[in-house]
Amino acid sequence: MDFQALRFFQAVARLGSISRAANELNYAQSNLTAKIRQLEATLQTTLFYRHNRGTTLTEKGKLLLSYTDELFxxxxxxxxxxxxxQTPQGSLTIGSMETTAAVRLPALLSTFHRQHPAVDLTLKTGPTEQSIQDVLHYELDGAFVAGPVEHPDLACETVIEEELVLLTDTHHQPLSSLRDIENRTILVFRNGCSYRARFEDWLRYEGVIPEKMMELGTLDGIIGCVSAGLGVSLLPRSVVEKHSEATQLVLHPIPRQFGKVNTLFIYRKDQHLSASLREFMNLSLML
Known part of the structure; x- marks a missing residue:
């Protein structure tokens, strides 16, 4: 099998265009075209549909891409x-929920950097769902996500138990039930956020239909908008407790079935645990 042809195929599949792949790889477009045709001839199948917008994978092309990604x-x-x-060094890419990155990780990252300066550590924040997919597709070495997570290809270590609280401004009337927020705007992160999913589960369980739901991209944005009276949100107590005295925030306890969530560290079961990842995991278990 021609590995270069598979590299070319992978790039075209990812970018959806032979010309874009040629520019990225710094090869002549004619070379990529010839290699793709040779690969199709060798495998005796069509890998791409060609059209005026570029290329689209055929079913056999999608199957080959999965094998190619795994091979490389x-x-x-x-x-x-x-x-x-066995010396921690090289690159290490870790994912995290923004809330965990903001409160739990600064001390960990500082300690790890001090102990292992040869490691090029990158932290990428995003919702749990996205981090899980990135770990599964080898784009992250590991990630802090909200549990539970059940996937046959993933190993999980529980690192933190978080308590979720309902967050309102100080001018909000005392809460007697969840229906007291029915006419308030619900402030959430984008889809894929586990805290948003937990809030939506609680609302459905209580039969409450919020008047409006607004997505915000940052933790500071949500806290600032709640403080200003724009709406209410559901966040970990550890994240918002330090803000409650300095800003116009009130933290309300919620039923335990919706208010407890574990933060997990996940990684692929089949991946080689480098010295860098092992040391990072060891520190993580001390959070």
């Missing part, structure tokens, strides 16, 4: 294992 991931892992001398 295994090759990279093999090289990593061969180079690994």
């Amino acid at each position: 991931q295994l090759l990279e892992e093999m090289e990593s294992v061969m180079r690994d001398d």
Whole structure:
């Protein structure tokens, strides 16, 4: 099998265009076209539908892409294992919910950087659903997500138990039931956020239909809008407690079935645990 042809195929599949793939790889477009045609001839199948907007994978093309991604991931892992001398070094990419990154991780990241300066650590924040997919597709070495997570390819370690609280401004009337917020705007992160999903589950359980739901992109944005009286939100107590005295916030306890959530550290079961990832995980379990 021609590995270069598979690299070309992977790039075209990812970018959806032979010309864009040629520009990214710095090869002549004619070379990529020829390699793709040779690959199709070797496999005796059509891998792409060609159209005026670029290319689209056929069903056989989608199948080959999954094998190709796995093949190159295994090759990279093999090289990593061969180079690994048990000294934490090289790149390490970790995902995290924004709330965890804001409150729980600064001290951890500082300690890890101080102890292992040769590691090029990158932190990417995003909702739980996105981080899970990024770990599954080898785009993250590991990630802090909200549990529970059940996937046959993922290993999970519980690192924190969070208590969720309902967040309102100080001018909001005392809460006797969830229906007291029925006419308020619900402030949430985008879809895929576990805290948003938990809030929506609670609303459905109580039969409450909010008048409006507004998505915000940052933790500070949500806290600031709640403080200003724009709406209410559901967030971990550890995240908002330090803001409650300095800003116009009130924290309300919620039923335990919706108010407790574990923060997990996840990683692929089949991946090689580099020295860098092992050391990072060891520190994480001390949060």
